Amino acid sequence: MDTQKPIVTMTKQVVPEGKKSFRISKEGRFIFLCLLPAILFVSVFTYYPLVRGIIMSFQNYTLFDLMNIQFIGLDNFVIVLTSPDFPRVAMNSFYWVFFSLVFQLLFGFMLALLMRKKFRGRGIYQAFIFFPWAMSGFLIGLIWRWMFNAQFGVINDLLLKTGLIEAPISFLADGAWAMAAVIIANIWYGVAFFAIMILAALQSIPEELYEAAAMDGAGRIQQFWRVTLPYIMPTMLVTILLRVIWILNFPDIIYAMTNGAPAGSTHIFATYMIDKVIFGQDYGQASAVGVIIVLILMLFTIFYVKATKVEKGGDF
Amino acid sequence: MTLFLAFAIFPLYWIIITSLKGQKEIFSLPIQYWPEQVTWINYLGIFQISHFQVYIWNSFLVSLVASAMVVFIAMLGGYVLARFSFKGKRQVMFGFLVTQMIPMFIGMAPLYMMMSKMHILNSLFSLMLIYTVMLIPFCTVIMSGFFQRIPNALEEAAMMDGCSRLSALFRVIVPIMLPGIAATFIFAFVQCWNELIMAVLFIDEESVKTIPVAMNAFIKKYDIEWGAMSAATVLSVIPTMLLFAFCQKYLVEGLTQGAVKG
Numbered sequence: 001m002d003t004q005k006p007i008v009t010m011t012k013q014v015v016p017e018g019k020k021s022f023r024i025s026k027e028g029r030f031i032f033l034c035l036l037p038a039i040l041f042v043s044v045f046t047y048y049p050l051v052r053g054i055i056m057s058f059q060n061y062t063l064f065d066l067m068n069i070q071f072i073g074l075d076n077f078v079i080v081l082t083s084p085d086f087p088r089v090a091m092n093s094f095y096w097v098f099f100s101l102v103f104q105l106l107f108g109f110m111l112a113l114l115m116r117k118k119f120r121g122r123g124i125y126q127a128f129i130f131f132p133w134a135m136s137g138f139l140i141g142l143i144w145r146w147m148f149n150a151q152f153g154v155i156n157d158l159l160l161k162t163g164l165i166e167a168p169i170s171f172l173a174d175g176a177w178a179m180a181a182v183i184i185a186n187i188w189y190g191v192a193f194f195a196i197m198i199l200a201a202l203q204s205i206p207e208e209l210y211e212a213a214a215m216d217g218a219g220r221i222q223q224f225w226r227v228t229l230p231y232i233m234p235t236m237l238v239t240i241l242l243r244v245i246w247i248l249n250f251p252d253i254i255y256a257m258t259n260g261a262p263a264g265s266t267h268i269f270a271t272y273m274i275d276k277v278i279f280g281q282d283y284g285q286a287s288a289v290g291v292i293i294v295l296i297l298m299l300f301t302i303f304y305v306k307a308t309k310v311e312k313g314g315d316f
Numbered sequence: 317m318t319l320f321l322a323f324a325i326f327p328l329y330w331i332i333i334t335s336l337k338g339q340k341e342i343f344s345l346p347i348q349y350w351p352e353q354v355t356w357i358n359y360l361g362i363f364q365i366s367h368f369q370v371y372i373w374n375s376f377l378v379s380l381v382a383s384a385m386v387v388f389i390a391m392l393g394g395y396v397l398a399r400f401s402f403k404g405k406r407q408v409m410f411g412f413l414v415t416q417m418i419p420m421f422i423g424m425a426p427l428y429m430m431m432s433k434m435h436i437l438n439s440l441f442s443l444m445l446i447y448t449v450m451l452i453p454f455c456t457v458i459m460s461g462f463f464q465r466i467p468n469a470l471e472e473a474a475m476m477d478g479c480s481r482l483s484a485l486f487r488v489i490v491p492i493m494l495p496g497i498a499a500t501f502i503f504a505f506v507q508c509w510n511e512l513i514m515a516v517l518f519i520d521e522e523s524v525k526t527i528p529v530a531m532n533a534f535i536k537k538y539d540i541e542w543g544a545m546s547a548a549t550v551l552s553v554i555p556t557m558l559l560f561a562f563c564q565k566y567l568v569e570g571l572t573q574g575a576v577k578g
Contacts (some may be wrong), residue, residue, distance in 0.1 A: 030481060031396045035408065038393040038452050045449040046415050049430065051424030056425060107320070114317055125317075127561055133559035136510030138528050138551050140534070143327045146334065148540055154330055157347045188327065244418075249419040252512055255530075273421050274513060283425035290422030297417065311404050 057287035076288035093268040101185045108194025135191040141256025144185035175265030201232040335546035356545035375526040382447035383504035394459025412453035439523040447508045462496035506556045527552045
């Protein structure tokens with residue numbers, strides 16, 4: 001959509017001249033009043049708790065001992081980082097993000113390429129492909145939990161029938177399998193998102209580019225590498241960055257499927273932290289985990305932006 | 317292509333099939349890919365063993381109120397962001413962007429305490445409030461994208477005729493934008509309808525549970541009763557599916573617009 005932004009430019013300095021300045025200040029007030037609710041809500045209920053949370057990560061804040069809250073420096077971080085759970089949670093988080101992202105991207109891309117051409121029933125096809133996106137992570141987790149059921153699960157049944165395995169696998173009772181299972185569920189969920197984004201990007205490529213490329217004798221495959229990919233690259237890079245952040249912060253599927261079981265072997269940072277808030281009630285340590293997530297994401301983002309030279313694409 | 321379709325649809329197919337099987341058939345081998353005897357017993361069951369109608373109503377109420385508030389707030393904010401350039405605009409946009417990047421969980425414990433101080437724990441109001449807040453940044457930016465597509469001349473003409481800016485907005489622009497507004501509303505509605513973590517944190521009283529909270533409590537308490545669970549899943553997915561089917565086109569267009577522009 002190439003919009004020529006119809007911007008009424010507000011002068012940056014208020015011109016002190018009778019009627020005109022009145023008009024501008026009135027407009028300024030209009031701007032202020034319109035944005036006020038959004039800013040107010042977000043400041044009070046997003047930024048304030050955020051800052052409080054960060055402060056908490058330096059305090060011994062447990063619900064059992066509310067009388068005795070004080071700053072304890074980096075103790076929470078030390079406890080979290082040296083806890084025996086930490087390496088596994090970190091590795092799980094990495095696997096969770098990496099494999100989910102790679103396969104979502106791969107399948108999403110293939111799907112978008114398939115759906116770009118017009119064919120009969122494309123609308124319906126698209127609706128079915130995209131629908132997981134309207135479901136909640138929690139329900140998706142439940143559905144897959146049932147499908148992965150060791151005894152009566154359909155996945156074991158299918159694998160047995162096709163002869164890929166000989167005995168049913170207790171997917172969710174074994175750490176490594178359980179991790180694979182939650183990642184598969186997450187891939188299923190996220191393919192639609194990538195497909196939507198990439199499809200939209202593909203459709204924005206002007207047809208002339210292909211015509212020109214064909215004129216110059218580029219074959220299909222060459223067209224893909226020379227025209228398609230470069231053109232949608234900016235969108236892809238931004239989408240990938242946002243997805244990494246989003247996947248890392250997305251606890252719902254794991255929460256519903258295993259909630260860290262068996263024995264904490266499927267926790268990622270997000271579920272680990274929720275576990276600490278809801279069951280552990282140690283807000284200090286929980287917040288420390290949160291701060292660690294943010295630090296990791298910040299480092300990653302800086303590195304990513306440097307490496308790919310994405311500057312500022314899109315709004316979100 | 318068919319493979320993708322199968323992969324996408326199968327889980328849903330499976331949960332529907334399970335929900336239509338009797339208890340015995342669910343837990344018997346070999347697994348049947350079509351129920352031997354279609355039964356509605358699971359659906360009837362969830363209304364008998366739980367207050368499922370109450371949860372549906374709660375979910376509906378929370379989602380409706382929160383998305384209405386979000387749309388209203390996002391409309392005002394989005395309009396201003398689209399039409400004016402002013403000092404601090406970049407900062408506002410940046411402030412919104414950051415909220416999308418930072419895990420909400422850091423604020424979870426403080427939020428819980430805030431809600432407790434405000435005495436709105438275990439009330440639907442707490443959820444309406446927090447969902448509104450969570451959705452404001454994204455929806456505001458989306459809305460601002462919609463506004464940018466509408467030529468400025470329209471409201472200028474209206475203002476020339478003596479409308480104030482606000483009434484020009486509501487009388488002239490909003491009617492044109494209805495599809496976009498509807499898409500944003502539905503997006504927000506679906507998000508609220510699906511939200512679990514905050515709801516689990518704030519709610520544990522029976523009368524104010526939303527569907528996800530109730531289902532969550534259920535799977536934590538007992539061995540999962542898969543028949544009932546499947547039926548509950550299907551029932552709670554239907555509304556979002558309908559909404560999604562209804563406005564898929566606008567939604568996809570609206571939500572991708574921002575990213576593609578970049």
